[in-house]
Amino acid sequence: MTPKKVQRKEKEEPRIGVYVCHCGLNIGGVVDCARVAEFAAGLPGVILSKDNLYTCSEPGQELIKADIKEHRLNRVVVASCTPRLHEPTFRAACEDAGLNPYLFEMANIREHCSWVHLHDKEAATEKAKDLVRMAVARSKLLAAQEPLEVPVTRKALVIGGGVAGIQAALDLADSGYKVYLIEKDPSIGGRMAQIDKTFPTMDCSICILAPKMSEAGRHPNIELLTLSEIEGVEGYVGNFTVQVRKKARFVTDSCTACGDCVKVCPQVAPDEFNAGLSMRRAIYMSFAQAVPSTYQIDMDLCLNKHGIIACDKCFQACQRQCVDYSQQDQILTLDVGTIIVATGVDVYDPTPLTEFGYRKFPNVITSLEFERLINAGGPSGGNLIRPSDQKIPKTVAFLQCIGSRSKRSNIYCSNICCMNTIKDALLIKEHWPETKILVFYIDIRAFGKGFEDLFQRARREGVSFIRGVPGEIIEDPETNSLTLIGEDTLLSQLYRYEVDMAILSVGIEPRKDSPVIQRLLNLSCAADGFFLEAHPKLRPVDTPTGGIFLAGCAEGPKDIKDSVTQASAAASRANILMAQGKVIVEAITAVVDETLCQGCGMCVKVCPYSTIREDPETKIAQVTQASCAGCGTCVAECPFSAITQRHFTDAQIFAQIDAITEEAPETKAVAFCCNWCSYAGADFAGVSRMQYPTPIRIIRTMCSGRISTEFIEYAFRRGAAAVLVSGCHIGDCHYINANHQTEKRVNRVWKKMERLGLDKNRLQLAWISAAEGNLFARKMKEIDEIIQGVTPEEIEKTKQILVPKKKGKGEGTEPKE
Amino acid sequence: MKFWRLPLDAGSHSIPIGELHIIKDRCKGCGFCIEFCPNQVLKEAPEFNKKGYHPPLVTKQGECVNCNLCEIICPEFAIYSVLKEYKELTAEDIAGYSKK
Structure with missing residues (x-):
């Protein structure tokens, strides 16, 4: 209907x-x-x-x-x-x-x-x-x-099998829902599996993670899909259809992980799990505790390409005959109600910061390489050794904020590196107490529970903290030892330290392939590239797209504890949707009149939620009611008035303009305010009793994107002295980016006014957030001054020359009476 | 991240290097060896053999890992490889892996 x-x-x-x-x-x-x-x-x-x-x-x-x-x-x-x-x-x-x-x-x-x-x-x-x-x-x-009431499928998809993804999957599975846990690597575990110890408790990372990994692997409600990636997502809250490519593993599930195959494989490559510090074969298992505990063949490395078997040594070695060179990728289609994005982070590559000599000097390593070196299961058996001569260093330097807090790399603080370094320094002290440790920092940020204690402990145990990161590292080519040159900014003195080894405490950054996930799931990213939450304070794990939630570092850098907390929060939010079994969509959605639609596709372009599609044959726009958020941007964009927003129709808004301009319009200003920011900002001005002049009359729409140029021109034609269009700040729009359209439209009217010789100052555009009551009040005073300055002649002229554009079919957005 | 460092256990691994022998005049130019070499070591030679075919030519000497596939699939027994040496891994090999 x-x-x-x-x-x-x-x-x-x-x-x-x-x-x-x-x-x-x-x-x-x-x-x-x-x-x-x-x-x-x-x-x-x-x-x-x-x-x-x-x-x-x-x-x-x-x-x-x-x-x-x-x-x-x-x-x-x-x-x-x-x-x-x-x-x-x-x-x-x-x-x-x-x-x-x-x-x-x-x-x-x-x-x-x-x-x-x-x-x-x-x-x-x-x-x-x-x-x-x-x-x-x-x-x-x-x-x-x-x-509208939409049913919710009681199944969830978790993208990413790091600690956040595992926790979210376990929480949902324990609540009784079927969960698909998707991981692109051969094993779940993520970054946490690579780390030796966790801060501030110094727990063994894999020891506390492995039980969770195996629980996720054997949980009856969790279907684990490793070596799998998302290829397509369709649908809307409660009803997503997801295409997943499950890549061939070339080893069947009967694998007992005996490792006989590895010994005979002739092909070798650097081991990703050990950050390239050791070699692996073409047939391998990422690490001992991997879940699923199954080997796989890296077909890029294996000699058997194009289905031609050049080498069958692993096949011959496997007693259970688990090797299958003919396996093919599978495309799975999953129906789920909710999606949790826990795609994690990449580690910053310090190569571009040439002054530190990473990739040039063998004894300059990253903090991730350090984790593998100090780990008993790592390539050196837990011995901290210099890569150049494999000797235990006597002096070690940590350099903080590499790839963080700088315009040359990433501008944000990576959150974990300070505590990670303090933990690493204590680990060295634990094993080799005589080692001299220097930590070069900008600020030490020990803000969490138990963090400051750990920091003080490191100081008590003799770790030296020097304020000022070196400007350059020089290597002695004979000994491969390093000289650090820089300024101690507390003493205002230049320093020069000789060390055996330098560890670059690298930051973390969004996954290289996160734009793919962003596009597939229609998410938004902040300027730093991490996924954006629906509200930074009150909806921190929701995304602007209904039914999709964020967990772990995909949303921003955070430590294990915060990732787990957020994962449980995301699971709980998804649980609410699935427990109810239905979602109510407020009746403010856009509806297309098929007799008026000309199939121009303008609405498809401006819809921030990609919820409008053109019928492939008729080209007529179709709005998926369940995923329409009700911003009304498409309604304002449609040149044929073929789209109506329920409860915010053109006729209703024109009637409001009529009512404002019925008496003495030349003394009044028509303001269009979006529900979430500028209307709330006006409310805040009221609550704070900020006094401003009386001429303003506010019309509320859900989004400033609903304001069509017709409304603005109509208000002027009716004799209004001024018009204000106001919305959320660019980047803060509650409808992802609908206010970009607002800006474009106001610019269009400004240009038209300029062309017609009208005073374009009478049309004002203001971005006012819900907290900016004072800004709203100030704007009102400005508009009052504009109204004082407008002459009756100017208003009369506007009424005469600002005529509506001749329209094709569907003319008549203006009220008929 | 691209790898560059010689792994700590690089010394305990080595790459077998095969020496390829081509009996040019036996070749009938089927191209199997060129097509199916896993390391793309071969290409078609510009010159003709006695039979009027283009025999294979070794382009990347040192990249043959002596898998013997060419030897097995050649219908004319015109190509074979023998183990020449075991090569130690170098930093260049590691950089090469990251490119793959």
Whole structure:
């Protein structure tokens, strides 16, 4: 059922009830509520109009319910506080009385009126009248809506088998859901499996991880897919269809990991797990504790290419005949309801920082190489040795912030390196107490639980901390020892230290292939390349795309504890969706009128959620209701007015503009504010009692992307002195990037005004966040000055020359009356 | 990350190097050895043999690992390899692996 049909059915005469709330003295102390109610009673369609002390109170709500029944009201308007506060309360009251909640409308005469115009009671009352007039006008055009209920598949997909992915998969599997755990490497375990010890407790990393890995491997609810990558994702919250390529392993599941095959393999290559510090064969297992505990063949290295068998030594060696050179990649299709992205991080490659000589001097190593060297299962059996002569070094230097906190590499702090170095220094002290350890740092950031204790312990045990990272490392070609040159910024002295070995404490950065995941799942990335959460404070594991959650370092650098915490949080968020078994999509989605759609594809381009598709044959746009977030950007973009946003229709917004400009439009400004940032910013100005001039009249839309150029021009044609378009700051849009479209559209109107010789200053664009009440108030003062400066001639000229563009089919976004 | 360092256990590994022998005039130019060499060591020679075919030519001497595949698949018994030596790994070999 399209909303248009609904509207037609609802063509009964509007019977509107208006309730003007005093909110004690909050509104009543400034606005003459009785006068406003009296004014409302005279508006067409209004059956009854009342003012009362607290409309949101129990008796206030009962009054509305009784009136709906007694007076057969089919619209209710409450003029009180911000809809962001009590709209749900009143909607529920309407629903109780049998009125569709979408037939309720609010006028914000507290945050946007009484609180910000405390000292001008007359003007505030006039503004309140206008706001009620706007609400009444809009309410007449409201239509009953039914929110969409979408079923949720009770299966989850976890992408990435590091510690975060394992934890998320285990949590969900323990809750009783089927989980697919996908890992691109041959074994799960991730970065944590490579690390020797963890900070601050100095636990053996693999000892605490391995039990979790094997639990994930044998859990009846977890299907482990290693050597697997995502190739395609379709669908929306609760109903994703995922294509997975499970690469051939060339060794069957019957492998007992005896290792007989390895001994005979003639092909060797550097071992990735040991950071290239040891060799592996073409048939290998990444590490002893690998899950699944199965060998695999690296076909890039193996001599058997193109299905031609040049060497069958491993096949001959395997008693259980597990080697199968003919295995093929499999493409699996998985249906899941939720997705957790735990794709982890890459390690920064310090080669571009040539002053440190990495790749030139053998005794300059990275912190990851150090982890493998100090690990008993590593290439040196846990002996810290210099790569050049394999002797144990007497003096070791750690260099901090390599690849972090610098414009030359990554600008952010990698979060883990300080504590990792302190842990490493203590490990050296534990095994070789005589070793002299120097740590060169910018700042030591020991912010977590138990971190400072560990730092102090390192200092007590004689680790020297020197503030100032060396500017250069020089090697003695004879001994391969290193000289570090730099400045101690605490003593303001140049230093020169001779060391046997230098460890670059490298930062972490987003995975090289994270843009692929970003594209497939329609995620957003912050400037640093890590995936962006839906809200940094209050929705830290959600993504802007419903049903997809983030865990671990994919979202930003973090240590093991934080990764595990976040993984459990993500699992719990996914659990909520799957436990309910359904999601409710608010009835503010976009709907296409197929008779008007010309198949131009403009809407497809601007949709931030890629939820609009063109029918391959007819080219007609199709909106997937379940994944439409309701920003309305497509509606504003459609040149044929073929798309309607439910509950925020063009007609409703035009009616609001009409109401504002009905009386003395030359003294007023029309403001379009997005629900999440600038409308909330205006609310915040109200709550903070920031006083500003009264001419502004705010129209709320979900996103500034909903504001079409037509609305702006129409407001000017109606004689408004100024127009403000306002939304979230670029990069903070609640609808991913819909406000980029806002910017483009305002620019278009500016250009047109310029071309026509109009004062383009009268159209203002402002990015105002929910916390920037002061910015909002300042903008209002600016706009008041603009209004003062606009001459009647200018307004008259605008009305004359700012004519609407001739449109093709579907003309008539403007109100017919 | 690309690897560059000679692994610590590089000394205990070595690469077998095969010496290829081609009996040019037996070749009938089927191209199997060129096509299926896992290390792409061979290519077609520009000159003709007595029979009027292009026999194979060794282009990357030292990259043959003596797998003997060419010897096995050659229908004319025109090519064979013998183990020449075991080569020690070098840093260049490691850089080469990372390229693959």
